[in-house]
Amino acid sequence: MQEKLQALKEEALVKITEADDLKALEAVRVGYLGKKGPITEVLRGMGKLSAEERPVVGELANTVRAAITEALEVKKQVFETEALNEQLKKEAIDVTLPGRPVTLGGPHLLTSIVTEIEDLFIGMGFEVKEGPEVETDYYNFEALNLPKNHPARDMQDSFYVTEELLMRTHTSPVQARTMGEYKGNKPVKMICPGKVYRRDTDDATHSHQFTQVEGLYVDKNVRMSDLKGVLNQFAKQFFGEEREIRLRPSFFPFTEPSVEMDISCKVCHGKGCSVCKQTGWIEILGGGMVHPDVLKMAGYDPEIYSGFAFGMGPERIAMLKYGVDDIRHFYTNDQRFLAQYHKA
């Protein structure tokens, strides 16, 4: 009986090795381990055996059964792996075809620039203030030391709505409004970005609507060297550490002394080239020490308080920084233009 079991095992293992698909393998399993199979038969005949022989043959039968079961399992896994590999092969795709696009929008270039300027000045302790675009003559001009008959405020240069209301020509009125809000006894440290309007015919360098960012700091003991220091810090952070600044005297009715700030030319590093018209410098912004009349009108005593103000044009800065060659691009909103500045 023991010999018979051994023989069955050998026989089954050979058949398992020879099986070439899952079906053949299943036939081997049923053939040897099934209820009608030879091993079951052997076990059935165990009753005839002596008490000593019975456990020995029983154990052997179980060992044989286990050996065949394991061999079947191993072989089955081989077939399954093969089948899976076959299927995966069929599932292969062209990985070089384009992916399904995920559309992301992005900010307008002017917004990116204004945001960057805002964040730089916020870092220096400035708050961001806004004001109306339809402004009163008082705030747009008079509070900024431009009285009614001042030549710099020709009707021809502004879009008036009524005699007393106009489209603001700069964001400076927000400075006057903020000083008024702070009632002459509290320091003011603010920037005001926004849209402004001038009576210009739109062309490559003029736009009847454009953007301005102005800044104001009024406190006790504000010095002109502070203006230079703050603007220098801004210029280096915004345009690059290697850029130098210089201040030149200029004139604005609402500041005295007034300055214009140049930065060293990126292309020639100050040696002179066509970009900087051979001067080595590029004009970036205007500013100065707040005129005492402006302080007075806003309720600040110029004997106690002093301050500086500055203003810049994001369009001009964008044109310089990114080489945009026509100011109208900012307002045409050609998708191909807008998308160029979504990278950052």
Add this chain to the structure above:
Amino acid sequence: MLVSLNWLKQYVDLGSETPESLADKITKTGIEVEGIDYVSERLDHVVVGYVESCEKHPDADKLNVTKVNVGDEVLQIVCGAPNVETGQHVVVAKVGAVLPGNFKIKQAKLRGVESNGMICSLQELGIQEQYVPKDLADGIFVFSESVQIGRDVTDYLNLDDAILELGLTPNRSDALSMLGVAYEVAAILNEEVILPDESYTTTDEQATDLVSVKVEATDDNPYYGAFVAKNVTIKPAPLWMRNYLMAAGIRPINNVVDITNYVLLEYGQPLHAFDFDRFGSNQIVIRRAVANETFVTLDEETRTLNTEHLVITNGQTPQALAGVMGGFESEVNNETSTVLLEAAYFDGKVVRQAVKDHGLRSESSTRFEKGVDPNRVKRAGHRALHLLEKYADAKICVGVSEIDALDYSEKDVVITTERINDRLGTTITDYEIAVILDKLQFTYDQDQSTFTVHVPTRRQDITIFEDMLEEVARIYGYDYLDYTLPEGGQFAGKLSERQALKRFVKQVMEGAGLSEAITYSLTTTERATMLMAPDIKKQVISPVRLAMPMSEEHSTLRLSLLPELLAVASYNQARKEKDLALYEVGTVFVSDEKEITKQPKELNRLAGVLNGQWLTHPFQQEHKAVDFYVAKGIVETLVSRLGMDVTFAKAEIDGMHPGRTAEFYHEGQSIGFIGQVHPTLAKSYDLKAAYVFDLDLEYLYEHVDLEPNFNQIPRFPSMSRDIALVIDEMVPSGDVLATIKQAAGEHLFSLHVFDVYQGEHLPAGKKSLAFNLRYLDPTRTLTDDEVETSYEAVLAAVKSTHGAVLRA
């Protein structure tokens, strides 16, 4: 202001400064040099020649064969100019000369006749056509005075001059004169200013015996002086003067006119020369014009005047529009023998009015408008008389007939060293300040650190401490100021909640796939009121229109961002950029007045336009055109990000598709709309199916808190039920949703539509809506019974409210 450096050298020693180095110093000290222009260049082999003979070319009518003495030789030159004649002193470019434009002079044969050089016009020497005197414009240049044969012409013709173009800010009108520039440059270079010669001899005749002056408008004309110069010879002005005028951009005319222009540029004081014999009387009366008085200016235009204009009259008729332009009747011409010379101070306002009304801005009016130096008015007259005597052979009458109410006083401004340093952040000493004042040639009284500066009248711009602060700072040098940071208190800079929310809204839009656009606030009147949101329309009485628009295109302030955004879509589509998703955050201008008297409300809105395909992935056959639900999804994403519960309802809005437009509400308040643009309107933009949305950002600013609140993550499982209803097709799903929400009880925490069906398996006029309901109690697990009870309540409610039944 154009400044000839050769001319400037007459008043201040420029040392070894090159045009470039000087320009750089002037720019850094306060007057921007906007350009450097070179008259021409130093020319070699270009000399004075004397035409000894001039004969017709044997074979060419228009050519002459000349023999020209150039000092060391006599050259045969063939010349085509019509004005060449024997006995002229001319400019000869000899063989080997190279004229501007790299024009090389070579030996040549012209129609068989040998030519050894060229007789030149001023243009050929590089002088711009517009500055060439009229009588010399069409031919060769002829010297009108004695010159040395064979000498280099560069010096005679001022060819090596450099012209600085000064960009003057409105406060620096003092530099509208060569003397003013000389003071500026002298301060920079620490040099003295050499003043011009104002001396002359006089006859026995008194000016006051020949002419009387009466001023009837003293405020307009505080000083009027009339000088008389007799026996003048009208001829060309000396070459050097004509050269300087040309360099300054003024065309020479004759000696008398050129002298007044020369002094105008030299002193910054406009003068006017009348032909006394044609003046019409021996009295000068300055008065305001009477209404509709007419007068012919020297450009031969008839001007109609009014009482805002000041005129110089002969007691009867106007002879000049004060400070602006002289009259044709008494203009100096070739027959003029007695000159009545006006040196006056006219108030800027009256001159500005005349300039504006007649469109006549001139070198004179510009200076009067900005204010001339009182102390130079009469001196300019003397300077002109000096030149008239010298270059027009004039016999000058004694004295001046004048009316004088002019204020000649110098204003005092007190400065202290301490205050200067406080304001600049410097450590300038008393001595340095004194040196700076000396350089500026300002006189002062010093008491240790206190300076009382007597500001010269040429610097009308300096009236207060800060003006002197600027003078000190700029001569000290802005380059020498330190870089400091403010020493005041600490400030915490941050965005306001409103600004932070605005940035957040933009980020959501961009994350949703929209690009930001910025359009113009000013649009056409038609577009201004197009596609207004219902909440805006309720508030508007009339759009805000400019008083004097430049064009209809930008005449009226917008009440919606959409019309211009649609124009952007249209622009892009025309350029094959059809698939477009844009948003804008901007202001609309809402006035509740019919006639605008106060500032309109400025309200922030968010608007978007979607056109073309929303998604394309061609080889996967995915083509999703923009539709209503794409637009709605964007708005829903935004409001859900902001934690707002928003409901939508069908709406009818002018310019929108009547069946595909919804208004949306938060807590009963309309805060915007979405939908398809009406096909008719879309067509006017050449668009097919454009979808838009518009949202009231002001409402968000008021109601949204960006601070997130912590909500416990649920620890107990939620339970889910689906319900499919058959319902009349006209019932909006939103209404059913609202009914379910109300009926489902406190444990319902999410509810959404997951299927909509209409078709063959349902009766006509019916649709099926399927909803998913999820229930949750954060404190425990719900029982099936509880959920079942709610489910039954929902069924009962939708049946009674909408006649909905369970789908079989």
